[in-house]
Amino acid sequence: MKVLLESVEQVEELLVAHGYIAERSLCTAVFLALRLERPLFLEGEAGVGKTEIAKTLADALSRPLLRLQCYEGIDRQTALYDWNYARQLLHIRLREAGKGDHEDESWEERVEKEVYSERFLLRRPLLQAISTTPAPVLLIDEVDRSDVEFEAFLLELLAEFQVTIPELGTIHATEKPLVILTSNRTREMHDALKRRCLYYWIDYPTIEKELRIVTEHVPNLAQSLTRSLCLFIQRLREEPLYKVPGLAETIYFAQALEALHVRVLDEAVLCDTIGCLLKYRDDLELLTGEQGRARVAHLLAEV
Ligand SMILES: Nc1ncnc2c1ncn2[C@@H]1O[C@H](COP(=O)(O)OP(=O)(O)OP(=O)(O)O)[C@@H](O)[C@H]1O
Ligand SMILES: [Mg+2]
Known part of the structure; x- marks a missing residue:
C-alpha cells in the first residue's frame, strides 16, 4: 500500500515512528523531494545519518530500497545493466548443438536477437530503480567517491529517468523513484548535479x-x-x-x-x-x- 504524506509533520511523525530523529528542516526537504519528485542530495560529515534516512524512508514508505554504493572507478555496467555473458555463451552453444543443416542465413540474426533479450539482461540498481513498482527508494551512496565521468552519466539519468539500451530500446520510469544521494564531500560535486536536486546539509546533531x-x-x-x-x-x-x-x-x-x-x-x-x-x-x-x-x-x- 502506497504511503501518502500530506504534510511536513507527517514526515516527521513517520520518521520518528521508525526510529529516525530529524529536525523540521530535514523533514521539509524530504517532504519536498517526495512532492516535487526531485532527488535529495544530502551532504554532511561521516556518521550523521545520511545513509540511515534513506533506509528508514524505504521502510516507512513500504518501498523497496535499492542501494548503489559508489566507489572510484564505478562504471555504467555496475550501476545500470550488463549482459549475462556466461548464459549468453551457453545459449549460443546449445543453439549451435541443435542447429540443423537446413538453417538459413537468418539463423545467426535470430540467435543474436535471443541473446540480447530481457532474459539475459542483468539489471543493476539504476535500471531496477526505473523499472520496479512500487517506485523504490534509490540510495546513491557516497557519490563523491565516483569519478567525474560517472557523475555526468548520473546527471543524464536523473534528468530524464529513462535509459536507452541499444538492443532493447528506451525504458522510462513509470513512477519516479525517490532518489537520495549522499556525499561526505571528499570532492565537490558539480553544480549541474546539485541543480537537479534538493540540497540539504546534515550537521552534527544538537x-x-x-x-x-x-x-x-x-x-x-x-x-x-x-x-x-x-x-x-x-x-x-x-x-x-x-x-x-x-x-x-x-x-x-x-x-x-x-x-x-x-x-x-x-x-x-x-x-x-x-x-x-x-x-x-x-x-x-x-x-x-x-x-x-x-x-x-x-x-x-x-x-
Ligand atoms: N537522525 C537519526 N536518528 C536515529 N539514528 C540515527 C540518526 N542519524 C544517525 N543515526 C544512527 O547513526 C548511525 C550512523 O548513521 P549513517 O550510517 O546514516 O551515517 P552517514 O552519515 O551515512 O555516515 P557515513 O558518511 O560514514 O556513511 C546509523 O546507524 C544510525 O543508527
Ligand atoms: Mg553513509
Missing part, C-alpha cells in the same frame, strides 16, 4: 537531538549517563581533532558503557573506551599525555 537518538538506540542506559556522554561528545567535537566523532560513534560509545555496566563517566572509563570515539592515533595522542589528560579532566568537569 545536544537535544543526540540525546533523543541515544535514548532511542540504547534505552537501558541511565538517563544521567546518557546526558553526560552526549555532552562530553558535543565538547569533544569542538577540539581540534582530525576526525571528530559522529552519531555512529556516540551510539557505539553508549552501547559500550552499557555493556561495561558503567554508572559514571570518569577519566578511567574514558581511557578504556576512547577507541569507540577516536580512531586516529594523532587524535588519541591529543587526549593522552600530561596535557591531554588535563584537557580530558577539563572536558569531563563540564559534563
Whole structure:
C-alpha cells in the first residue's frame, strides 16, 4: 500500500515512528523531494545519518530500497545493466548443438536477437530503480567517491529517468523513484548535479537531538549517563581533532558503557573506551599525555 504524506509533520511523525530523529528542516526537504519528485542530495560529515534516512524512508514508505554504493572507478555496467555473458555463451552453444543443416542465413540474426533479450539482461540498481513498482527508494551512496565521468552519466539519468539500451530500446520510469544521494564531500560535486536536486546539509546533531537518538538506540542506559556522554561528545567535537566523532560513534560509545555496566563517566572509563570515539592515533595522542589528560579532566568537569 502506497504511503501518502500530506504534510511536513507527517514526515516527521513517520520518521520518528521508525526510529529516525530529524529536525523540521530535514523533514521539509524530504517532504519536498517526495512532492516535487526531485532527488535529495544530502551532504554532511561521516556518521550523521545520511545513509540511515534513506533506509528508514524505504521502510516507512513500504518501498523497496535499492542501494548503489559508489566507489572510484564505478562504471555504467555496475550501476545500470550488463549482459549475462556466461548464459549468453551457453545459449549460443546449445543453439549451435541443435542447429540443423537446413538453417538459413537468418539463423545467426535470430540467435543474436535471443541473446540480447530481457532474459539475459542483468539489471543493476539504476535500471531496477526505473523499472520496479512500487517506485523504490534509490540510495546513491557516497557519490563523491565516483569519478567525474560517472557523475555526468548520473546527471543524464536523473534528468530524464529513462535509459536507452541499444538492443532493447528506451525504458522510462513509470513512477519516479525517490532518489537520495549522499556525499561526505571528499570532492565537490558539480553544480549541474546539485541543480537537479534538493540540497540539504546534515550537521552534527544538537545536544537535544543526540540525546533523543541515544535514548532511542540504547534505552537501558541511565538517563544521567546518557546526558553526560552526549555532552562530553558535543565538547569533544569542538577540539581540534582530525576526525571528530559522529552519531555512529556516540551510539557505539553508549552501547559500550552499557555493556561495561558503567554508572559514571570518569577519566578511567574514558581511557578504556576512547577507541569507540577516536580512531586516529594523532587524535588519541591529543587526549593522552600530561596535557591531554588535563584537557580530558577539563572536558569531563563540564559534563
Ligand atoms: N537522525 C537519526 N536518528 C536515529 N539514528 C540515527 C540518526 N542519524 C544517525 N543515526 C544512527 O547513526 C548511525 C550512523 O548513521 P549513517 O550510517 O546514516 O551515517 P552517514 O552519515 O551515512 O555516515 P557515513 O558518511 O560514514 O556513511 C546509523 O546507524 C544510525 O543508527
Ligand atoms: Mg553513509
